[in-house]
Amino acid sequence: MPTYHLNINGSKSKIDTEADTPLLYILRDYLELNGPKFGCGLSQCGSCAVLVNGKPTNSCMLPVSTIGDAEITTLEGLESTEGRLHAVQQAFVNEQAAQCGYCLNGMIMSAVGLLNTNANPDEKEIRNALQGNLCRCGTHPRIIQAIKTAAKNL
Structure with a gap:
């Protein structure tokens, strides 16, 4: 092996x-x-x-x-060495963007990937970055707001 x-x-x-x-x-x-x-x-x-x-x-x-x-x-x-949440994770908490949890990991990882390359994405760019994530509960408006919030806080 x-x-x-x-x-x-x-x-x-x-x-x-x-x-x-x-x-x-x-x-x-x-x-x-x-x-x-x-x-x-x-x-x-x-x-x-x-x-x-x-x-x-x-x-x-x-x-x-x-x-x-x-x-x-x-x-x-994603957590910092000080044990704090990454800005995207914290924004998801603050904006109450987590619902059932099915898509949560993928949404956060896609958001971090987007913000790694684009520090100030517009809503269309955010939606495009999230296309590969299926969301069962439809919390997209909160997720998009959380990503906008995270972009401001990074």
Whole structure:
């Protein structure tokens, strides 16, 4: 069985697993990082999103063998070293943007990815960044407001 050395949330992890094991399984089953969720399993809902080198990426169909030395950030890795929430996480709390939780991980990771490249997105850019996330409860207006709030606070 191959060994993979992964950079996850700023720490190195050594994982022995098959080459086609999805990153999501490694995060949840091996490393007990439960921010990314198993949703559709087809890379269509966004609930499994992580940041790969700062870019939102669905992890449910991403084979560990393709990751190399990329920096992986999960929801858990967004917290600051002082234990405070990331500005996007705090804005989601303040704007009461979390509802059922199905889309929450993907929405936050997509928002962070957007704000990494665009510090002041307009509503259209925010909506485009969220397209890969399915939301069952329809809390989009609050999510959009939370992202606008986070952009102001970063």
